Amino acid sequence: IYFMQRHTGGIHLALDGWTSPLVWAFLGLVIIWVEAGKMHRAILEFIRYRANRDILPPRD
Template sequence: MLRPGTVIPHPTTVSRDLQSLYVGMSKYVAQYLSTSTSALHLVLDGWTSPLTSSFLGVVVIWCKDGVLHRTILEFIRLKESHTGEYMAQLILDCLTRFGIEDQV
């Protein structure tokens, strides 16, 4: 389906590039959200994959100029028992990384 001669990048290259993009863009998202005057609302979504890996998605929603916006802050792989204390700490760590721990 690709043009002849196209070299498909190795999965580790794609993973490394995505991680680099996430780290770089996270700084801009953190700056934007931490200076926002809009109310910020969290949406948490947890699930388990068929291979029994558990994940927690952290999404923030806000309204600016009458337009509703949302973005995924983090997609966390859960490595311990899903206690309230453990999950609360992961969420607080995420909010702290984005500088919005006192805004939500």
């Protein structure tokens, strides 16, 4: 991304997780920066998270 090459301030990375009213879980990866006194953000990744299937070992 071009702005990252010319940006001289800090760029913050945030990982956010939440659950929808349908009980679906999501993870989002976001960057946040301030330029000319204005805060900006951009979503880098947004995935549906299936906890039991994605990170836990299978049950016997």
